[in-house]
Each structure stands twice: as C-alpha cells, then as structure tokens.
Amino acid sequence: MRAPWSGAARVLDGKATAAALKAELKERVAALRERGVTPGLGTVLVGEDPGSVKYVAGKHADCAEVGILSIREDLPASATQAEVAAAVDRLNADPACTGYIVQLPLPAGVDTNAILERVDPDKDADGLHPTNLGRLVLRASGPIDSPLPCTPRGCIELMERHGIDLAGRNVCVVGRGVTVGRSIGLLLGRKDVNATVDICHTGTTDLAEHVRRADVVISAAGSSGIITPEMVAPGAVVLDVGVSRVVDPVTGKGRIAGDVADGVDEVASWLSPNPGGVGPMTRALLLANVVETAERSL
Numbered sequence: 001m002r003a004p005w006s007g008a009a010r011v012l013d014g015k016a017t018a019a020a021l022k023a024e025l026k027e028r029v030a031a032l033r034e035r036g037v038t039p040g041l042g043t044v045l046v047g048e049d050p051g052s053v054k055y056v057a058g059k060h061a062d063c064a065e066v067g068i069l070s071i072r073e074d075l076p077a078s079a080t081q082a083e084v085a086a087a088v089d090r091l092n093a094d095p096a097c098t099g100y101i102v103q104l105p106l107p108a109g110v111d112t113n114a115i116l117e118r119v120d121p122d123k124d125a126d127g128l129h130p131t132n133l134g135r136l137v138l139r140a141s142g143p144i145d146s147p148l149p150c151t152p153r154g155c156i157e158l159m160e161r162h163g164i165d166l167a168g169r170n171v172c173v174v175g176r177g178v179t180v181g182r183s184i185g186l187l188l189g190r191k192d193v194n195a196t197v198d199i200c201h202t203g204t205t206d207l208a209e210h211v212r213r214a215d216v217v218i219s220a221a222g223s224s225g226i227i228t229p230e231m232v233a234p235g236a237v238v239l240d241v242g243v244s245r246v247v248d249p250v251t252g253k254g255r256i257a258g259d260v261a262d263g264v265d266e267v268a269s270w271l272s273p274n275p276g277g278v279g280p281m282t283r284a285l286l287l288a289n290v291v292e293t294a295e296r297s298l
C-alpha cells in the first residue's frame, strides 16, 4: 500500500529511517578515510531491465552521498556466462573495490548461482555468497563478522528503529526468493532477535491461515494485493516488500504495486509503505555492509 493511507496503521517510514542510517554511515566513512581506508562499492549490471537500472543508479547515488567510491561493470543483455564471470573476476582483483554486488535477476541464459559463487566472499556486499549464508546458518547467536543479506537486515532494522520488539513474536514470511524469503528466517530466528518464523510460498495450501496467526507479516511474494485485510490479525505489523508491475484500471497505465491490498491499513498497527518502506532500507543496509567490511579490514 502507498502512504499516506486513511486507516489507523502507523507508518514504518523507510525513507526517513534510511536517511538517518546514511547520516551515521557518512561519519563512519569519514573516519575510515582519515585512517587511509576508502570503501569502494562495485556493481555488475547485465542488461537494461528498467527496475534494475534504477536500483543500480540509486546504489551509486547513495555511495556519492556517504563518500563511498563507486565502480560500475555494465554489460549488455546478450552477455555470456564467461563475460559476466570476467566482470566478477575484475572486481575480485580490483583493490579499489572493497565490496560489490551482482544485480539480480540476471538474464535467463546466465547461471545465477555459478556467478554468486564466483564472488570473493570477502567482497560480497550482498551477503549472498554461500560462505556468508553458511556463516549465518552456523552462527545462531553471538556477533556475526560477515555481511548479511540487505533486505532481511533492512526489514529487522526498520522495525527495531520504530521500537518494535520481535522477541517471542510469530512472524509469517511470504515468498522464498533468494534476496529475502530464503534468508530472513535465519536472521529472525537468531538469539538476538528471537522470533518464531513461518515461511509461506506458492506451495502453501492455506496462506490466509498462516498470515492470520502472525504478529508480524513480511510479504516478499511479488504478487500484487496478495495480503488482504481479511487475512491480517488486528494489530499485526505488516511489511510490504514485494514489487510487481500492474496496469492501473483507472489510468490504464503500468505502475509498480506492492503485495499488500487496500484496507490492510485499517487492521494493522504498523505498515510499511511501498514505495518508501523496505526499498530504501535495502539500499542503506548495502552501504552498511560495505562500511562494516572496510572497518573489519583495519
């Protein structure tokens, strides 16, 4: 749902929260630079999908805002597996690049897992390399000294910075994509968060039943309006993460839509707008991963 809405749900304001986080990161980047370390974020973008082009441009604009150097590897949609692998190898070898991401999704002909596994785990700014996902699996408590996936981290940070305590809460995650659904349960179930997690997907027989039991709903399905007001328990916290392209029946124009249907604002206690909720947090947490990796190198 887009904010502002008429219902009573309070806004989980990702734009303002990300701005506060970026201001903190800017100071940490300045401190790193004073000590002779310049963090540098690289991006690999294959093709010209308008969403991906926009997200990558946003990541570079964020770098400029906080003082992180940015490096681009832009390849045509026709790039072969070997050409994408070569771009990854260049960033692995570039000392100015202290962390980087491969923008997803990659074109159909490219083996995504092979590319993600080729990323140097010490430069993996997305936390999606198997070594870093494995560390997340192995370390259920205590500090983690490796990057964590940006959107899951952004969801938790967004709630924490709005005073929402997740300990003992039932969380229903909708979607099992690599950037959100498959890893967020690992983060929510860690001892420092202590939530109980239910992960739903296209094979779930009764989605409404799972959503109704949840204190917190995190929907990353990419299916417009899949979370309806009838499904949501009164007072639940709802995060609208999924993005899909729909045709507006009123204007006839294409537009981006979230997973949360109109009316959920009447039932939920907190709701993240989409846009303006988790998206800006994803970008800010990417910067946090880059800064933390540089700090660990000191």
Ligand SMILES: Nc1nc2c(c(=O)[nH]1)N[C@@H](CN(C=O)c1ccc(C(=O)N[C@@H](CCC(=O)O)C(=O)O)cc1)CN2
Binding pocket: 054, 055, 058, 101, 102, 103, 104, 105, 126, 150, 151, 179, 256, 274, 275, 276, 277, 278, 279, 280, 281, 282, 283
């Ligand atoms: N390598 C990765 N690829 C993808 C990831 C990821 O975390 N790593 N996540 C998504 C896309 N994504 C980041 O790359 C992303 C999505 C949305 C936003 C964002 O700020 N959205 C704005 C709206 C922007 C608009 O006007 O369309 C918002 O929600 O307010 C940032 C990053 C898939 N790929």
